[in-house]
Amino acid sequence: MEWVMLELIRNPTVLEKVQREVREALGKTETMLVSEEKMTTSTMSYFQMVIKETLWLHPPGPLLLPRENREKCQEMGYEVPAKMTVMVNAWVIGRDSKYWEDPEEFKSERFDKLPA
Structure with a gap:
């Protein structure tokens, strides 16, 4: 939630839409409390896109x-020996400009057309 709050503060127009x-x-409720049922039955699709974008960036x-x-295998010109431990850096994948348009920018609509 901290990253969501940070991105909303950095992007005031996104905050207003959310x-x-x-x-x-x-x-409208008289208190600040909202039932879990009301939260789960509401779609709030834009807010969901904001959360997806935040999780993608952070x-x-x-x-x-x-x-x-x-x-043993070859991958992108590198020979990977058998029994080699490999770690995938998801953070770097999300910032690869070969695959993502403006990967460093917060764009909540990035996931608008993608399935949940």
């Missing part, structure tokens, strides 16, 4: 679990 969507989805586990290959 606030508007939450207010519309949850309605992955909770930037290094994926180590894997060991079974046999």
Whole structure:
């Protein structure tokens, strides 16, 4: 949640859209408490996109679990010997400009058309 709050503070227009969507989805309440049922039945699609973008920019586990290959192989011009432990850096993958447009920018609409 800290990263979501940071990105909302950095992006005031995104914050306004999230606030508007939450207010519309949850309605007015006399207290600040909202039932779990109301939270889970509301779609809040824009807020979900903000959360996805935040997790993409700030992955909770930037290094994926180590894997060991079974046999020798070639990968991107490198020879990987058998039984080699390999770690995948998810943080770097998310910032590769060959695959992502403006990878360093917070773009909540980036995941608009992708399935959940």
